[in-house]
Amino acid sequence: MTDIDARFADLAGVRASLADVNYLADDGIAGIVYLADRLGKPILVEGPAGTGKTQLAKSVADIVDARLIRLQCYEGLDESKALYEWNYKKQLLRIQAEGGEASWGEVEEDLFSEEFLLTRPLLEAIRASDPVVLLVDEVDRVEVETEALLLEILSEYQVSIPELGTVEATQVPLVFLTSNGTRELSEALKRRCLYLYIDYPDLERERQIVTAKVPGIGEDLADQVARIVRTVRQLDLKKHPSVSETLDWARTLVLLGVDQIDAETAIDTANVLLKYRTDIEKAVKEFADNPEELAGPEA
Ligand SMILES: Nc1ncnc2c1ncn2[C@@H]1O[C@H](COP(=O)(O)OP(=O)(O)OP(=O)(O)O)[C@@H](O)[C@H]1O
Ligand SMILES: [Mg+2]
Known part of the structure; x- marks a missing residue:
């Protein structure tokens, strides 16, 4: 080495x-x-x-x-x-092809050589x-x-x-x-x-991941996505949204032509972010009860 x-x-x-x-x-x-x-x-x-x-x-x-x-x-x-494993089929063929001319020792040595090794x-x-x-x-x-x-x-x-x-x-x-x-x-x-x-990324890093990975997404939407996902992760859920789900959600919003996520959009697309019915229900309730939270701190 x-x-x-x-x-x-x-x-x-x-x-x-x-x-x-x-x-x-x-x-x-x-x-x-x-x-x-x-x-x-x-x-x-x-x-x-x-x-x-x-x-x-x-x-x-x-x-x-x-x-x-x-x-x-x-x-x-x-x-x-x-x-690794030995290529039994090929070894078998090799034995059959051997017309009995070689000694067993020679055949055996041949059978367990590179040629019959499956890496x-x-x-x-x-x-x-x-x-x-x-x-x-x-x-x-x-x-x-x-x-x-x-x-x-x-x-x-x-x-x-x-x-x-x-x-x-x-x-x-x-x-x-x-x-x-x-x-x-x-x-x-x-x-x-x-x-x-590797835990869930912090807000800033998740925003950067979204910006890097979702073509055509604006800074504001990326920021809003990252913030909302963070809020959703604080709910008591069966499965929290992963980074891949954040990315799927962001791509969905871009496809739908969304610039700003309001309660209705969040509720309609919650199924992209979450994969259990009970989790979706909890998130939908959160979005419906606190629509002002979706807009973000400066709004
Ligand atoms: N730090 C990051 N930078 C860029 N993309 C990321 C980052 N973290 C996660 N992703 C994206 O999130 C998605 C999921 O990542 P990945 O498949 O590596 O997760 P994982 O931890 O292996 O999940 P699992 O445990 O389900 O296998 C991928 O599309 C990946 O590109
Ligand atoms: Mg993996």
């Missing part, structure tokens, strides 16, 4: 580069990315749905000009889908010679036993394949693991990672 070449000069540089690709980070986010690069450690990103965990990995890959290799986790994901995302990331960012998305969905698979990879950047030996990374990839916190991850996994909690 080669030494770690720093990808970023400083924290401000990380933040600025991310902003260039329309990812609005705060110092907390940029700081961890900077440190992860310097320390050669993976980042475990937790936080509510739709707060930009997955997008962070994609955007970082973008700014360092690296290929994103993604392992999407799900219940039942195992080694053969995460790391899955984790191994692909370790073996890559070009710059890569590895994203292990929604790691909390796999069973604890599968989580253990990641340990060797995340601390040593290597993979042991019994038939082939140990495959070591030639570079330290940037690694992101994301979790929605549906279950606690193991201590062993946590210890190997830097921890980043």
Whole structure:
């Protein structure tokens, strides 16, 4: 494994580069990315749905000009889908094609060679010679036993394949693991990672995200959207609106030609922001009861 070449000069540089690709980070986010690069450690990103965990990995890959290799986790994901598996069908054909001329030892050696190996995302990331960012998305969905698979990879950047030996990374990839916190991850996994909690953005950052991501939106509308979403997040809801829902709502309003959100508009479009009937009812009641709050402080 080669030494770690720093990808970023400083924290401000990380933040600025991310902003260039329309990812609005705060110092907390940029700081961890900077440190992860310097320390050669993976980042475990937790936080509510739709707060930009997955997008962070994609955007970082973008700014360092690296290929994103993604392992999407799900219940039942195992080694053969995460790391590698042998191509049984091809091995079988190889055995059938063998007319009995070679010894079993020769055939066996051949069967477990590169030609019959099916590389899955984790191994692909370790073996890559070009710059890569590895994203292990929604790691909390796999069973604890599968989580253990990641340990060797995340601390040593290597993979042991019994038939082939140990495959070591030639570079330290940037690694992101994301979790929605549906279950606690193991201590062993946590210890190997830097921890980043991405919460809902503050008012100013959400306004910037909306401005960056919604073409054609005016400053005033972006500001109003961010403020109203913040109010809605303070309600006692089953599921609070995420940044993606803020963006959907803002795009909807632009499509509808809205310049200023009044109670009627907010009520009519609440279903874009919220996904449970009870939540929509609560928000609608809030909009109807406090129409003056929608206009904002200066109005
Ligand atoms: N800081 C940000 N800057 C720019 N866009 C953002 C930011 N945060 C979130 N977004 C946007 O919000 C949407 C949701 O982001 P993303 O899919 O990364 O969320 P997530 O945290 O991975 O959600 P989930 O837990 O549901 O997987 C994307 O369209 C993303 O571009
Ligand atoms: Mg995600």
